[in-house]
Structure formats: C-alpha cells, structure tokens
Amino acid sequence: MAQLGKDHFFRSLNGSEEEAVSLIDNRDINDYYHSKSDSDEKRGPANNSLLVVCDHASNDVKMTKVDELRESPLIRSNDGFDPGAADLAAFISEQNKCMALLGNYSKLLIDPSLPLANDNLVRVAYKSDPDQPVTFNDEGYLLSERVVKFYVEYHRVLTEVIWFLQPQVILNVHSHHVPESSSDNTSDVYLQSKSLCLKGVKSDIDRKFESQISCSVTEQPCDSVLCSSHLSDSLTNFYPDKEIKSVYLSVNSDFLQFDDRDRQAELAEIISQFLH
Numbered sequence: 001m002a003q004l005g006k007d008h009f010f011r012s013l014n015g016s017e018e019e020a021v022s023l024i025d026n027r028d029i030n031d032y033y034h035s036k037s038d039s040d041e042k043r044g045p046a047n048n049s050l051l052v053v054c055d056h057a058s059n060d061v062k063m064t065k066v067d068e069l070r071e072s073p074l075i076r077s078n079d080g081f082d083p084g085a086a087d088l089a090a091f092i093s094e095q096n097k098c099m100a101l102l103g104n105y106s107k108l109l110i111d112p113s114l115p116l117a118n119d120n121l122v123r124v125a126y127k128s129d130p131d132q133p134v135t136f137n138d139e140g141y142l143l144s145e146r147v148v149k150f151y152v153e154y155h156r157v158l159t160e161v162i163w164f165l166q167p168q169v170i171l172n173v174h175s176h177h178v179p180e181s182s183s184d185n186t187s188d189v190y191l192q193s194k195s196l197c198l199k200g201v202k203s204d205i206d207r208k209f210e211s212q213i214s215c216s217v218t219e220q221p222c223d224s225v226l227c228s229s230h231l232s233d234s235l236t237n238f239y240p241d242k243e244i245k246s247v248y249l250s251v252n253s254d255f256l257q258f259d260d261r262d263r264q265a266e267l268a269e270i271i272s273q274f275l276h
C-alpha cells in the first residue's frame with residue numbers, strides 16, 4: 001500500500017463516498033514519472049509526508065428541511081461549517097504539493113471531528129445561539145443514517161488515505177469566529193500540537209505581521225470558541241508502532257474571508273515551513 005502511494009494517485013471516490021468527502025491530490029506524480037525518463041531533470045517522489053484534512057469544509061445540510069429565514073444565516077456561519085477553511089486547506093495543499101481531504105457535509109448534520117459518544121455529535125441547538133433549536137435535528141433526525149452515510153464514510157476514506165500515504169504530519173484545518181462582545185481574547189491564529197514544536201510559528205507571525213494578527217501555540221486544547229481537536233489529537237496514535245505528528249490549526253474566519261489573499265498566502269507559507 002505505501003509503495004503504491006509513492007507514484008500513484010489515490011483511487012477515485014465512488015458515489016456514496018463523494019457525498020461525505022472530497023479529495024484534492026496536488027502531489028507531483030506526473031513530474032515524478034517525467035523525471036524517470038529524463039535523468040537530467042531529477043525530482044523527488046510525490047510528497048506523501050504531509051496530509052491536510054479539513055473536517056468542516058462544507059455547509060451542505062443535504063436533504064434536510066431548513067427554516068430559511070431563521071436558520072439559513074446560521075447554517076452559512078461558523079455554526080454550520082468553517083468559512084474560509086476549505087480555501088486555506090486547498091491553498092496549503094497546493095503550496096506543499098500534497099493531498100488534502102475535505103468534508104462534504106455540514107457539521108450540523110453530524111460532526112466528524114467528535115467521537116461518536118459525544119453529546120454534541122448532532123447539535124440540537126446552535127452553538128452561537130443556544131436558545132435557537134436546529135429544527136432538522138430537533139424533530140426526529142435519522143441518526144443511524146447520518147452515521148453511516150456521512151460520519152463512517154468520512155472516517156473510512158480518511159483511514160484509507162492515511163494507509164495509502166503513510167504521512168508523517170497531518171494538518172487539521174479549521175476556522176473560528178471571534179464574537180465582538182467576547183471577553184476572552186481568542187487569537188486569530190491558533191495552533192495546537194502535542195508532537196511538533198511550533199513555537200517558531202508564533203515568533204515568525206509576530207515578526208511578519210507585527211500586531212495585526214495574534215497567534216497562540218499550545219500543546220493542549222484550551223478554547224471553547226474553537227472546533228473540537230479530538231480527531232486531530234487521536235490521529236497522533238493512528239499507527240500501532242509509530243507516532244503521526246498531528247497539528248490542529250484554526251484561523252479567524254473573518255480574516256480568511258475578507259482580508260487579502262497575499263496575507264493568507266504569507267500566513268500559509270509561514271505555517272508550512274514548520275510542518276516537517
């Protein structure tokens with residue numbers, strides 16, 4: 001399996017997998033084949049060492065019935081998905097010529113970042129507005145169908161991709177919303193890793209952007225505004241005999257949506273340098 005990943009694209013996804021997950025394969029497979037026949041231009045094999053994963057890339061609530069007036073704005077906000085995170089994940093995967101895996105359904109249907117035994121797996125009220133019920137979850141939702149169609153498919157393809165690539169580092173990309181009224185000072189860029197030292201990212205971001213972007217680097221999850229880092233943390237122990245360096249990244253979604261692309265590119269470049 002690992003041998004295959006060195007010079008092959010991952011197999012194409014079928015219908016039921018595509019409902020749950022998208023794959024972007026930016027690895028340099030063709031250049032590798034080219035270099036085999038042209039010894040003057042030798043390049044390394046495909047970059048299998050980094051895998052970018054974006055759990056909350058989509059706000060698609062599929063076939064559910066939505067209260068358009070009240071709920072649509074919430075579904076399009078950080079409650080329903082991670083605005084800007086899919087673009088950032090795709091961008092980092094382009095920069096690093098590596099594979100990216102993205103979720104194709106709203107985290108309101110079922111949250112792939114959480115373990116199955118969790119009270120918030122299917123939210124009955126919106127996170128940003130706990131008085132507001134998620135109507136399509138409040139009225140007899142089909143839990144087993146969602147587990148099978150979305151949750152299991154997502155994790156199954158993710159598992160298969162990890163065995164195919166055998167990456168050394170997995171970057172789990174999220175975005176978060178910082179409420180204006182918020183008393184806790186959530187950073188614009190938040191990085192968490194138990195297995196990779198990322199202190200240099202903070203000093204590089206501080207130096208590059210002076211005080212325009214705040215960044216915090218931790219070993220333990222510590223902020224309730226952020227998505228769960230459970231999946232990211234548990235991937236560290238994916239292999240029985242070696243550790244994956246797992247990194248959780250969350251970026252302020254306002255920054256991703258409204259600021260200029262150059263700044264995002266610079267930010268992605270700084271982070272990429274530390275993903276080895």
Ligand SMILES: [Zn+2]
Pocket residue numbers: 055056081082173174175227228
């Ligand atoms: Zn998220």
